[in-house]
Amino acid sequence: MIKIICKISIPFESEKNLKYNVRASSVMHGLLMEKISSDFAEKMHKDSLRPFSQYVRFEKGKNIWTVSAVGQQACENIIVPLMNLKNAYIKYKHDNILFSEAEILKLSYDELLRNNYIETEKYISRIINIITPAAFKSSGNYVILPTLRLIFLSLARKFDNAFGIVNNNYEILAEETEKNISVSDYKLSSASFSVEGVKIPSFSGYINFRISGDTSFKSYVSMLCNFAEYSGIGIKNALGMGQVFSEIKEC
Amino acid sequence: MIKIICKISIPFESEKNLKYNVRASSVMHGLLMEKISSDFAEKMHKDSLRPFSQYVRFEKGKNIWTVSAVGQQACENIIVPLMNLKNAYIKYKHDNILFSEAEILKLSYDELLRNNYIETEKYISRIINIITPAAFKSSGNYVILPTLRLIFLSLARKFDNAFGIVNNNYEILAEETEKNISVSDYKLSSASFSVEGVKIPSFSGYINFRISGDTSFKSYVSMLCNFAEYSGIGIKNALGMGQVFSEIKEC
CATH class of the missing domain: 3.30.70.1890 (Alpha-Beta Plaits)
Structure with a gap:
């Protein structure tokens, strides 16, 4: 592949x-x-x-x-x-x-990795603009108030599926996410999105993240955000949900 | 007491x-x-x-x-x-x-319990309107994108402190919250609140919850929401943060 x-x-x-x-x-x-x-x-x-x-x-x-x-x-x-x-x-x-x-x-x-390589020792800011209504599923239920864990773990899984990566430790990633990513600024609200007449609970808006940790973690998270511009976040991306733009700001 | x-x-x-x-x-x-x-x-x-x-x-x-x-x-x-x-x-x-x-x-x-006794077998809806900027603390960090767990476990702790209840099992409450409470509708955004010139990261808006489970769980959660109108949610309620109005809708 x-x-x-x-x-x-x-x-x-x-x-x-x-x-x-x-x-x-x-x-x-x-x-x-x-x-x-x-x-x-x-x-x-x-x-x-x-x-x-x-x-x-x-x-x-x-x-x-x-x-x-x-x-x-x-x-x-x-x-x-x-x-x-x-x-x-x-x-x-x-x-x-x-x-x-x-x-x-x-x-x-390789370009995806290289473009998102973060050299700075300081924290970085990265925004995710949700341009089509998004939703997550957790334990079979729709989730429309996102958590950092849902956003980044589901992105990591999408990334790993896309590139055949099988040895990721999601529990460690969850801990690192909890420790090193915080929300600095956001505006989110519930939204409605219909697929063939069926309403899917969803949300839209933007979230600005502050990402600290070592350069490899910051680079990885930055890359996941960049990847999200292709994969979308959450569920039903093939039907138009969860499309995002993401920008990085070095601080 | x-x-x-x-x-x-x-x-x-x-x-x-x-x-x-x-x-x-x-x-x-x-x-x-x-x-x-x-x-x-x-x-x-x-x-x-x-x-x-x-x-x-x-x-x-x-x-x-x-x-x-x-x-x-x-x-x-x-x-x-x-x-x-x-x-x-x-x-x-x-x-x-x-x-x-x-x-x-x-x-x-007793009135607090009685006023919030829920008889219906159906789910109920309860809204929390955040009327002054709110914030939570978790592992020493400010949290401005709230989770159901943060909202209801911190309310339960406030309630238990207020009334000298010492035998609450918060892990079971966390599981019940995860299982039986969902967000049906919301609008939240980061806000700023200053205390003596120091900016406290915070948020405001509203969240509409859908609460299912047995009548005792629904009554308990409804009571916590009612109690929140007195205690406030999150941190620094004595300084004006986290004041809420809450209304119930039987469905």
């Missing part, structure tokens, strides 16, 4: 002049599944894997569809088929959409 | 026409300490107890100072001296204030 993550952003116009905001993301999931080969769709189903996330937004007068994939197979089977899309019919909205030129971002595992 | 909690709310006018909002609460702490006998102040200091909370707010064109006390001794030594206050000089603001008639609420331990 070549360790790689990809993101494609495709602006599009709606024939009906519709604005596709984040709540339309689950509609775009249908289109994505049409474009993926049935072999690969079957494989994902069999392996119970969702090595991608996607969402749509209306920003600066434009509809933009963004799809991210983790791992070479997912990049080849999910991102490549979207590269030269010209148009599509969105059944749910009875709308034709016309795609413009796509922007593609490719990042290797 | 007679098991009782009291709350006094005293409207007042400012000679300088100042509005005393919640951020002025720590200023009122000084006035309160002037009114308490030095013997009782000494006793609180020696026992490291703060059996009261207080805050000030400007609401509907009126300044209102509210002080709550838990336990008969605290009610007698803190609330009674405030009952017939006529005026006071607020040094920090170089302001004279004139008190109007006080409103007093008294609740016995």
Whole structure:
């Protein structure tokens, strides 16, 4: 497996002049599944894997569809088929959409590590902006008031799944998270997100983290936040939930 | 010890026409300490107890100072001296204030239990409105993104301290909380609160809880929420932090 993550952003116009905001993301999931080969769709189903996330937004007068994939197979089977899309019919909205030129971002595992290497001995600040409603599951229940443990342990698990890492000690990570990460500033509120008419309890907003500890821990957490921009946080990322932007501030 | 909690709310006018909002609460702490006998102040200091909370707010064109006390001794030594206050000089603001008639609420331990007895087999909803910035401390650090565990275990400890209950099993309570309380709806954000020029990291907003489990657990949690209206939540309630209103909705 070549360790790689990809993101494609495709602006599009709606024939009906519709604005596709984040709540339309689950509609775009249908289109994505049409474009993926049935072999690969079957494989994902069999392996119970969702090595991608996607969402749509209306920003600066434009509809933009963004799809991210983790791992070479997912990049080849999910991102490549979207590269030269010209148009599509969105059944749910009875709308034709016309795609413009796509922007593609490719990042290797090594680049992800290198880009997030933190040298400073001081603490760092990193913000996570939650741009589509997010939710976690814990003991079978939806959780909409996130904890540091839920955010970073679930990100670590996503990362490890994506890159085939099997020897992570999540209990030690939980302790380090408790000890070295604090929330310096935030604004969060419950939100609603519907998937095929079913409301999923969720939340949105932003959280600013203060991360201390040794340089390797700070680098690791910073990398998880960067990775989250591809994987999403929490559940149902393939349907548009939990998409985030993250920025680092050295202090 | 007679098991009782009291709350006094005293409207007042400012000679300088100042509005005393919640951020002025720590200023009122000084006035309160002037009114308490030095013997009782000494006793609180020696026992490291703060059996009261207080805050000030400007609401509907009126300044209102509210002080709550838990336990008969605290009610007698803190609330009674405030009952017939006529005026006071607020040094920090170089302001004279004139008190109007006080409103007093008294609740016995038995009334607190009886008022919060939940009969329904269904879940109940209870909201906590955080009206002055709140914060928790955990392992020596400020925590401004609250967890259910922090909220309810710290309330249980306050309640047990207030009423001399010594045999509570907090680990079982933590498990029950995890199992039976969820957040159905909220809006929270970091806030700032200064105590004598020192900024205390804090948060404000509201949280709506959905509480299930047997009737005794629902009654207990409902009572803790009611008690919180007197004790406050989290730290520095004597200086004005963590004051809440709570309402129940049977579902």
